[in-house]
Amino acid sequence: MTKEQLIEQIRLKKSFLCIGLDVDLDKIPEHLKELEDPIFEFNKQIIDATHHLTVAYKPNIAFYEAYGIKGWQSLEKTINYLNQNYPEIFTIADAKRGDIGNTSTRYAKAYFEDLSFDSITVAPYMGRDSVEPFLAFKDKFTILLALTSNAGGLDFQTLEYNDEQLYQRVLKTSLNYKNSENLMYVVGATRPEYFQKIRKIVPNHFLLVPGVGAQGGSLQDVCKYGLTDDIGLLVNSSRGIIYASNGTDFAEKASEKSLELQQEMKTILDAQ
Numbered sequence: 001m002t003k004e005q006l007i008e009q010i011r012l013k014k015s016f017l018c019i020g021l022d023v024d025l026d027k028i029p030e031h032l033k034e035l036e037d038p039i040f041e042f043n044k045q046i047i048d049a050t051h052h053l054t055v056a057y058k059p060n061i062a063f064y065e066a067y068g069i070k071g072w073q074s075l076e077k078t079i080n081y082l083n084q085n086y087p088e089i090f091t092i093a094d095a096k097r098g099d100i101g102n103t104s105t106r107y108a109k110a111y112f113e114d115l116s117f118d119s120i121t122v123a124p125y126m127g128r129d130s131v132e133p134f135l136a137f138k139d140k141f142t143i144l145l146a147l148t149s150n151a152g153g154l155d156f157q158t159l160e161y162n163d164e165q166l167y168q169r170v171l172k173t174s175l176n177y178k179n180s181e182n183l184m185y186v187v188g189a190t191r192p193e194y195f196q197k198i199r200k201i202v203p204n205h206f207l208l209v210p211g212v213g214a215q216g217g218s219l220q221d222v223c224k225y226g227l228t229d230d231i232g233l234l235v236n237s238s239r240g241i242i243y244a245s246n247g248t249d250f251a252e253k254a255s256e257k258s259l260e261l262q263q264e265m266k267t268i269l270d271a272q
């Protein structure tokens, strides 16, 4: 998918919502557990009930890897279901990969070619040659961790060196990577006070913003400085949407939670 196609979807749906498919068998409704592939069934029903309100889905790979081969099959069925039925939706493999060059190339092939995701999250710690193999793929996006939402994000990411914090260095340095137009960045919704500084360095790149809902981040605060003329934001909520109910009405309740966020987004976009 191209950036222009993503922006078109956002304008059409008046939504920059990303729904996180972080599926935990201990949290899904009992009636699904008797089925052959409860994770896929759960995802399928969530997707069918919410696809008109969201522009992206983000399966977090850890939640699939945790169930071995079965989990991997559920992931494959989920991405195939999305690509076949809702090709306009932007898909994110939240895998937080990154390794020496030839290994990164294999990760990129796994997620961009074999599984056909539109994007993947990548850790920047190993530098240029660990990121550029992902950037080499046309119309695919590499979402680099910049300033994460978790408490430990501040252990390293805000360390200062030569009047610059590490996350700022990550943003600036990565802009010099080959095919840097294929970059997006992760910035936590729990860090609204940093968005103005971040936008000074990356005024146009998309930011993937997790941390609203269960982690307490505010959509209004994120949009104040994060929103650009081309929107530039994908705001993720996982648990806050997919576990709104663990009864037979789980998909309906997920849709209600998504609608609440979409309506808030619509108001923000209409006022732009």
Ligand SMILES: O=C(O)c1cc(=O)[nH]c(=O)n1[C@@H]1O[C@H](COP(=O)(O)O)[C@@H](O)[C@H]1O
Binding pocket: 020, 022, 060, 094, 121, 147, 148, 149, 150, 186, 187, 188, 210, 211, 212, 213, 214, 215, 236, 237, 238, 239, 240
């Ligand atoms: O890369 C991510 O998506 C990510 C980065 C970050 O800084 N914080 C963060 O929470 N995430 C992911 O975003 C999702 C947040 O889930 P909820 O807190 O349930 O909405 C999880 O899949 C996290 O792994």
